[in-house]
Amino acid sequence: KAGVTQTPRYLIKTRGQQVTLSCSPISGHRSVSWYQQTPGQGLQFLFEYFSETQRNKGNFPGRFSGRQFSNSRSEMNVSTLELGDSALYLCASSRRLAGGERSTDTQYFGPGTRLTVL
C-alpha cells in the first residue's frame, strides 16, 4: 500500500509570497493533519481535516490555512510568507474510525515539504 505522498518536496520562496503544499493520504485514510517542524520549536500541530472540514487547529496565525477535497487529498496554504516560516511541513493521515478504535487510529507521516523563505 502506498504511503502518504507530499508535493513538492522542496520549495524556495521569498518573503511576502504565498505557497500551496499538497498531501495525498494513504488509501482509505480520511483524516489529514499538518505539522510544522523547525529546529527551534520542533514538531507543532497546525490543523486536522476530516470530511472536508477543519476539526482541530493549532496555535498558528491565520496566514496558515488548509482545505480537504472529497477524495481526502489536502492542501495547505501559507500567505504573506515570513522568514520564520522556513520549515519542514509534514502531513499525516489516519483512518479516524467512528468511535475512535484505539488500536488503529494512528497517524502515518509523509516525507514532508521543505520550505525555504528568503
Add this chain to the structure above:
Amino acid sequence: QKEVEQDPGPLSVPEGAIVSLNCTYSNSAFQYFMWYRQYSRKGPELLMYTYSSGNKEDGRFTAQVDKSSKYISLFIRDSQPSDSATYLCAMSAGGGSARQLTFGSGTQLTVLP
C-alpha cells in the same frame, strides 16, 4: 514549561547496548502515547503506539507508559547502527483531539559499530 519534555539530550551508545529514552508530560488528558523514529531528511516513522498505561513489546522495542507519574519510556534492546536516528515521543488526548499530537523535542541517538 512545555507540555512534553523529552530527556536525555544527544545520546551515543555502542552497538548491542540497551537504550532507554524517556519523556514526561504535564497534561493529564493525554491518553494516547507514541514513539516515532525520524531519519535525517525524512518524515517520522511510527514505532510504537500505546493507549493508556502499560507495556507494549514489538521485537527489540518496548514501550512503557506510567500515567500516574506522567512518564513514558522506550527501550531498544541489542541496538544496531541502523537505529541511529532521532526518536520523538508524541501524545494526544482522546475524542476529537486524538489526532492532535504534541511532540517532545526529540532525542538524537547514535549507535556506534
